[in-house]
Structures are given as structure tokens and as C-alpha cells.
Amino acid sequence: MFDALSDRHEHKKVLPDLEKAENGVVMRFAPNPSGPLHIGHARAAALNDAYVKQYGGRYILRIEDTDPKRVDPDAYGMVAGDLKWLGLGITETVTQSDRLSLYYDLCRQLIEKGGAYVCTCNNERFRELKQAGTACPCRGQTVAKNLGLWQKMLDHTFREGEASVRIKTDLSNPDPAMRDFPAFRILDLPPHPKVKAHVYPLMNFSVVADDHLLGVTHVIRGKDHIANTRRQRYIYDHFGWKVPVYRHYGRMGIEGVVLSTSQMRLGINGGTYTGWDDIRLGTLRALARRGISPEAVKNAMLAIGIGDTDISFSWDNLYAENRKIVDPVANRYFFVSDPLRVRIEGAARHTAHAMLHPGDAARGTRTLEFEGTVLIPKSEISEGVAMLRLKDLFNVRVAWDNGTPSFTFSGDSLADARAARARIIQWLPAQDSVPCTLLSPEGEMTGACEPLVRKELNNVVQFERVGFARIDAANASGIRAYFTHK
RNA sequence: GCUGCUAUAGUGUAGACCGGCCAAUCAUGCGAGCCUCUCACGCUCGCGACAGGGGUUCGAAUCCCCUUAGCAGCACCA
The missing domain is CATH 2.40.240.100 (Ribosomal Protein L25; Chain P)
Structure with missing residues (x-):
């Protein structure tokens, strides 16, 4: 324990400072269990890990499995295995499907605060209203009415598509995507592999709930989440909770490997790929199979850092990191x-x-x-070619007769081979x-x-x-x- | 289209918040050489960038504006 604390100053600073991190941080890596982890995941995982090590604190692995359509039961194990391979300092693991009642409870509280309402409009209708910046009829319902409707969602009186919970935001927000976004929905099918449920929180709600409940102080994620960060702020404001520090890094283009989970799955089922560790894939297990060490992956990701510009991932740089690790040990x-x-x-x-x-x-x-x-x-x-040296053996003279070579012993002396500028080859x-x-x-x-x-x-x-x-x-x-x- | 974000060598990155110490850092890559019984490792030297245009200022990679380009979001996915 004390080691963990004193440890924090031993790490060389490789990443830019994080604000408000002086007294330690709580960070998280939050994958969706839809398949094994790939290089893209490694960036988020390694960056957060490095900051936790730099400042000291907790590192939470949070499995975000609130969309049964995107959960692969095998992925829980694969993610755990991949993370173990990467060697991160995870201090605790939570799974969101275990926490549905927590989210339901907070939802009720939010409705009571007037920060959310149950909307029974159909999708197209709501979208039109949203584009126009107008409130939908449900928005003005009383708290009591909303609570009643919420109950009907929970007891499955409403079926899929008939009702959802929306967060009250600002209808005049210039970005329509910010206006009264959904927080809970009903899904009759497919069944969730881990829990029996039909009301699921959407990512923006469950993420805020958990970041708050778990005490997350800093969030480092891709810039595809910038809009979500803005949406999530509305929820924090309704509850009066403290907002974490956010960093959004830029998009990382990766060439030469397949990264899309659905494409990989298709290829595996169709026999194009041998499995999740097929070396043409960008999964961590494929890298492992090719002999890339987890340290090299982490180092390469730290070198890339948290810049918000879009970058293209360089295999050369990864290989250079790996060579540093592997060259001294490889026979x-x-x-x-x-x-x-x-x-x-x-x-x-x-x-x-x-x-x-x-x-x-x-x-x-x-x-x-x-x-x-x-x-x-x-x-x-x-x-x-007139002369060769068989490495660690002896020299060979090559004679050519009408394009056909013949080989004769030509002495043991390495110096001779050097003088003749003969190639030293493996044999x-x-x-x-x-x-x-x-x-x-x-x-x-x-x-x-x-x-x-x-x-x-x-x-x-x-x-x-x-x-x-x-x-x-x-x-x-x-x-x-x-x-x-x- | 709308709402935002970003632009430093082939690639990644430092410097930008707090203008001068930046004729711009480090790594990787590439080239030359040394070392070496590997085309690896190590060492030396070299190549290579502030997107473009205005402005503010004694002074701009750094501040402001415009242009261009790229990216993200605009889902009852995460």
C-alpha cells in the first residue's frame, strides 16, 4: 500500500500534466463487451493507466453492457484476458448490468427533481419537434405523472418503443443533438445475457451515474465523445454533482489491419480469418501472436499521447518500441x-x-x-557472386559455368572474407x-x-x-x- | 447543411495557456560511416516541419481574423 503511494514519484513524466490531479486521481477504462480489445482500445486503456500511475489513485475497469444488442457473452472473458495481457494497474472492476437498480433509483430521483420526464411520443414526431426546438407534449407533465409513467415502464406496461425517459436540457441549444436527449429506453429483445431486464439506461445516463458513484475524477476518451460530454453536463447539473475533468484525444487512423468488430466476426464465421488472433486483425491477441509485447504497445500509446489532433498510427514506431524490448532477449x-x-x-x-x-x-x-x-x-x-561466407563456419568460393554455380571450400579466415567483401550468410x-x-x-x-x-x-x-x-x-x-x- | 474541434519534418511528439531563451525538441524513418562473423543491437554524422494569407507587436510556431484542409457529433449505440 505504501509502496503504491511512494511509487507515484518514481515514474518519469511522459504525459502532460492533468489539472486537479495533484492529490491523486480516479480514472476508468470503459469498454463495451462486444469483442476482444484492439489497438484503439489500448490507447484509452494505456493512457488512463499511465495517469493513474503518475498521480496515484484508483483505476476502474467498467464493463459497459447496457445494450444487449451489442453484448457478446464471450467478450467478458476476452476483455479480461486482453487487459491482463496488457498488464494494467486495474484496481477494481464493475459491470453495468449488475447495477441497473442503481440507475433506476437515480432516474426516479431525477424525475422528482424535474430534470427528466417520460416521453411517449413516437420517434419521428419527437425528432421533428426537436429540430424545431419545440417542447414535446410530455415535457410539461407533472412529476407525479412522470413517476407514474416511469413505473409503467418498469413494470413493462409499456412495450419497446412506447416510452422513454428524456433529460430536460435546453431546447434552444444551437446543437439539436443536445436537446432533451434520451436516458432510458425499453427493449423487449434480445434478452440480456447476464440479467433479466427490459428497461435499459442509455450510455449518457449510466456513465454519469457511475462516474459519480465511483468517484471518477478524470476522464480521458476519444473526441467522438465530445458531444456526449456536453450532454452529460446537463445530468451533472440537474443532480448538482461535481463534473470530472475531461480530455478528448483525436482520432487515430490505423492502416493495414481490420479493426471493426462486426467485420472481424463476419470474417471469422466465414472462414476468412482463423480466429480473433488472426494476424491480419488489429486485436491485441493478434499482436501478441505476432510477438509484439504489451510493453511495446503501452509505450507506443504513451508516445502518441492525448493530443486532440487526428493522427495516423505508425507501425514503424510500434515496431521500434518492440525491438527495444525484444532484441536483448531474443535468441x-x-x-x-x-x-x-x-x-x-x-x-x-x-x-x-x-x-x-x-x-x-x-x-x-x-x-x-x-x-x-x-x-x-x-x-x-x-x-x-564469387565468394560467400557461411556465418560462423567458413568461406566458400562460387564458380559459374554457364549460369550453374559450383561451390568449393575457400578457407576459414574471416579476415579473408572481409577483404573480399563476401556476404556473410545464414545456412x-x-x-x-x-x-x-x-x-x-x-x-x-x-x-x-x-x-x-x-x-x-x-x-x-x-x-x-x-x-x-x-x-x-x-x-x-x-x-x-x-x-x-x- | 448545422454544432464544434484541430492544423509543427514521411510518421509520432515537445514548444503554444504566460510572444523574445525556437534559424524549433525528442523518437521513429531515411541516407552515409564506424562497430560487428546478422540486413539486429550500439555509436557518429547528415536529411527533413511551424497549412496559406492578412493583422497586432520593437519582436509571432506561440495572440487575433480570413481561407483551405482534416476530423467528430447531429442514434431510443458505446
Whole structure:
């Protein structure tokens, strides 16, 4: 506990100051459980998390499941799992579907205060009146009448579409979207997966209720919520509650991956994608599968910050963050794509000792036995190449006869290879390699890698001169790896 | 259309509230070199931006206006 308090000054300030945060903050991350979390969610989650760590305080995870149409029962677990992976300092979790009676109660209070009314107009009718800035007939009802109608909503005398609760705002507000917006509605179907209910609060009401009840002091969210913030202020004013500090960051464009939950679901059901962690998707689980570390995601999001300008997300920057984390830990191995089987004449048996990590000799080496024939990447052999060095082994002279190369041993000296400006390439003993497929969102490379890679299941390794990759599967038929980045 | 918000290098970001210390920061990217038995890491050097136009001022990236561009909202979604 004391550690948590003293902790707050140890964090380097990476984000701009928040006003009124000196004595600690209470913040929240409030996803809708409609699918797994993606990079867009990570921004809100990481930013709020960083501020809580910077100032100290509570970090609430609030599951906003008040629209049964947009709730996927599986998503509760997926969201929890994704958040655990991200490694946030969540201090408590609440689920809105558990709290309906709280909202009902506050609604009654608001009606009693004259801040809300039950509207039985049909939609089109109300919209016309709203556009015109005129009050609908229901607006002038007495408190007693409204309370009666509210009761009829709750006991299901009214059916879906027949009544709703509206917040009294300012009908002369220049923005029609602000005028008497709805706070509760009736939904006969579908049933909510977690509670039996037919009266649901709309987001603006439940959010205000919970932000107040939970003591939220600062809200950081996308600028798509600016209008909601203005609407919510009316509710705060009716109740006389203190309004949190708001920050709205700009839109973040993300290219190259699918982010829309409905599109992802469609693709998964249709067999286009293998699952929520298909590497062509922008979900956190897809990033994880590709070998992106949660720290890299968080760091990239903090670097982006809370600016209110629209930005485009840079994969390069994320990869750079990830490389900082992964490079010191990833063991090195050879992966030979599109292998060419090559006999090397005149070479005695050799044993190569290649370092598992060039910066950490203590990790040891892997040994590769040369017995005469090796696998080398086809792309390294083109007419004109006269000499190569098989890394950590020896030099090879390449002779060309009518476009056909032949290979002969050409000495052990690294200095010779350097002097001849020979390329130092990765290779594998032909008698001791494992088939390996390296997949990236752009396509796949087939080839082979060192047998030791089997032991790196779920780890990120570096295939020398190719790039980092996460070992996703290893079985009798070979290894499947996902390309992370160079 | 209406109501708002925003514009700094390829990308992200600092500076803007409190004009001069900004011929503009840092990261990433790109280029050159060094190091290195990887095209990784590390190191050195370099490239590259205040959207445009007016105004206020001794002085503007910073304040004001206009233009242009982008974005958000205008749902009984969150």
C-alpha cells in the first residue's frame, strides 16, 4: 500500500500534466463487451493507466453492457484476458448490468427533481419537434405523472418503443443533438445475457451515474465523445454533482489491419480469418501472436499521447518500441528461406559454434555440424557472386559455368572474407534442419530453420538477417513462426 | 447543411495557456560511416516541419481574423 503511494514519484513524466490531479486521481477504462480489445482500445486503456500511475489513485475497469444488442457473452472473458495481457494497474472492476437498480433509483430521483420526464411520443414526431426546438407534449407533465409513467415502464406496461425517459436540457441549444436527449429506453429483445431486464439506461445516463458513484475524477476518451460530454453536463447539473475533468484525444487512423468488430466476426464465421488472433486483425491477441509485447504497445500509446489532433498510427514506431524490448532477449537462429541444397567440395567436417545472442556470450552457443552439404537461401545466389561466407563456419568460393554455380571450400579466415567483401550468410546443415514456415500479414515464406528452434515455442527469436519472429507452433511436420518485424 | 474541434519534418511528439531563451525538441524513418562473423543491437554524422494569407507587436510556431484542409457529433449505440 505504501509502496503504491511512494511509487507515484518514481515514474518519469511522459504525459502532460492533468489539472486537479495533484492529490491523486480516479480514472476508468470503459469498454463495451462486444469483442476482444484492439489497438484503439489500448490507447484509452494505456493512457488512463499511465495517469493513474503518475498521480496515484484508483483505476476502474467498467464493463459497459447496457445494450444487449451489442453484448457478446464471450467478450467478458476476452476483455479480461486482453487487459491482463496488457498488464494494467486495474484496481477494481464493475459491470453495468449488475447495477441497473442503481440507475433506476437515480432516474426516479431525477424525475422528482424535474430534470427528466417520460416521453411517449413516437420517434419521428419527437425528432421533428426537436429540430424545431419545440417542447414535446410530455415535457410539461407533472412529476407525479412522470413517476407514474416511469413505473409503467418498469413494470413493462409499456412495450419497446412506447416510452422513454428524456433529460430536460435546453431546447434552444444551437446543437439539436443536445436537446432533451434520451436516458432510458425499453427493449423487449434480445434478452440480456447476464440479467433479466427490459428497461435499459442509455450510455449518457449510466456513465454519469457511475462516474459519480465511483468517484471518477478524470476522464480521458476519444473526441467522438465530445458531444456526449456536453450532454452529460446537463445530468451533472440537474443532480448538482461535481463534473470530472475531461480530455478528448483525436482520432487515430490505423492502416493495414481490420479493426471493426462486426467485420472481424463476419470474417471469422466465414472462414476468412482463423480466429480473433488472426494476424491480419488489429486485436491485441493478434499482436501478441505476432510477438509484439504489451510493453511495446503501452509505450507506443504513451508516445502518441492525448493530443486532440487526428493522427495516423505508425507501425514503424510500434515496431521500434518492440525491438527495444525484444532484441536483448531474443535468441538468434538461422532461418533459410527458399533453400538451395548445395554440396561444398573440398571441405572437411566442421563444427560451427554460433552465439545464441551476440551481446550475451553467457547464454552460450548452438552448434551446427557441417558434413558436406548445406542449405542456403536461394536469394543469395546470383551470377556474379564469387565468394560467400557461411556465418560462423567458413568461406566458400562460387564458380559459374554457364549460369550453374559450383561451390568449393575457400578457407576459414574471416579476415579473408572481409577483404573480399563476401556476404556473410545464414545456412543450415542439410542433414539437420527443420521445415519452417514464416508467416506475415503480407504472405508466407517457406524454408527451414535450426532444430533448436523447437525449444523456443511461444518465444520471440531473431532469425539472423531476416528479422524477429514468434514461434507459434512446433510439431512433427515442422515449425510455424510469425514474422514480428525486422 | 448545422454544432464544434484541430492544423509543427514521411510518421509520432515537445514548444503554444504566460510572444523574445525556437534559424524549433525528442523518437521513429531515411541516407552515409564506424562497430560487428546478422540486413539486429550500439555509436557518429547528415536529411527533413511551424497549412496559406492578412493583422497586432520593437519582436509571432506561440495572440487575433480570413481561407483551405482534416476530423467528430447531429442514434431510443458505446
